[in-house]
Amino acid sequence: MTDRIRVDLPEDVLSVGVDMGSRSTKVCVKSQNGQTLSMFDSYRFISHPGNLDIGKGLPVVSTGYGRDRIQHARKVPEIRAHTVGAVYTLGLGDFTLLDIGGQDFKVTRVENGAIRDFHMNDKCAAGTGRFLEMMASVLDMSVDELGRFEGSGVPLESTCSVFTESEVVGMMMEGKGKEEICGGIIQSVYERVRPYLRRYPLDLVIFTGGVSKAEGLRFTIQRELDVEVKVPKSSQFMGALGCAEIAKRTLE
């Protein structure tokens, strides 16, 4: 996340993609010389008025919860943006895309380069980035540190993020070690997404979104489901990359 709140466009800009999520806003700017990626806190991003008419007169495509806030942009559904981003970045035709963001997760099945089906989590933040943030804060550690743990032992049993917080505090009171608590937290996230992944062939999982930074979770999915899990470079930017790509195509 950058402290800057303004998106700078180079002179040779071709297209802009904006993925305004619930927690962070990802921007991809394509130019003659390649592409630049940047990430902002969504709240700060919106409060800078210049950002909302970013790239006026250019091909701009937006997606995410805040997609309507970006003026002059063509709005595309998230599933399309993320899938185009993944297909374009990786050049693959058959895979399951697991995107875990700030407050929801999406599982999209891609076959022969086309979307075959998708599912999103039910109305609950458990198993999302917000859940990991809350748990990390209770344990007084960074999300990165928490994300390094692999899922193990008994998952936390509460079905609600808020109650899980009390459960974690209870475990600390009982003198349980960091290893055990963190293992349980990652295990709960894994068990939350597992039934969604198991609906589709377990050939290849492409893991994206903010939570894909949690290496321990990636290992857990790989180990438990015996499936290859790839986290692409710039895995948090799939939506923005997809948008910029869709925008660029309008020039062709």
Next chain:
Amino acid sequence: MERTGRTRRVGITTTVPLEPFFSAGATPIDLNNRFMASEDPVRMIEESQVKGYPRNICTWIRGLYTAALDMDGVVGVVRGDCSNTESLLSTLSIVGIPVHPFSYPPERSRDDIEREISSLCEFLRTDPESAEGMADTVNGCRSLALEVDELRWKEMRVKAEEAHSVLLSTSDLKGDPEAWKAMVDGIIDASRNREGEKEGPRLGYVGVPPIMTDLFPTVERAGGNVVYFEVQRQFAMPEGGDWMDRYLEYTYPYSIENRLRDIREQIQKRSLDGLVHYVQSFCHRQIDDIIFREGLDIPILTLEGNLPGKVDSRTRIRLEAFLDVLGGEAL
């Protein structure tokens, strides 16, 4: 019941035989519609919680409870709709409201439905013979609602929201068949001068009516055309037979196989591209999603709703993604 004639207002929890109400001179009031049309539905839910209703019981039941508190009686469907209705009736009974449990018979037999209707007549203080005298009136209204349904899917001259509302309101005919008929005649007249709509995927809506107040206009704005309203259309009893048989042909309260057959037929007839399956949080019918996905060869989007209000952004994202996938544009 103290009041008599048309002043006697009897709440219903879903579609029930209407003929006995009108022959008894009672006004049927669909509590679902009363709850949703109230000034502050969320407040009605809260009132039930004040009385002790659990927060994680379906919102419809909680809203229905408050909506029923000033009724002169309540007929609740305890078999074929929702088992929570049994407890709903019990909690209404202890505050002094006369209640009557109605069951769509699991065996789907003529004898059983006759027995249920007789017992309903007794509660309303009429008899099946007098009730039959109202069959033409009720049937006439339902046929008119089915005409609106046709104007929707065949000619696209009425809006999805209009067709949905008209079909839905056949559950109680707003308590007054004549006034209801005049309202629907108005909708049909207004549609005559309209152009038929329009491009975009043709969708079917299956499942209980939505708790979101603007679902159909939202789908329309997103580029989809809802041209089939499964349960709402069933409220208008599209199949033939005498007046009692209609309550056996009605698919919703019986085996899901009957619903599947009806949906399959309509998918073909109305050239549907996809289905939206609406489910209510905490409702047993969420499980039926498995059956629909197994038994119907068409893309399905499942939407879940909990509290009344406008379509939230999460639902909108799902809807737009679904329409996008149906649109089939290459990646």
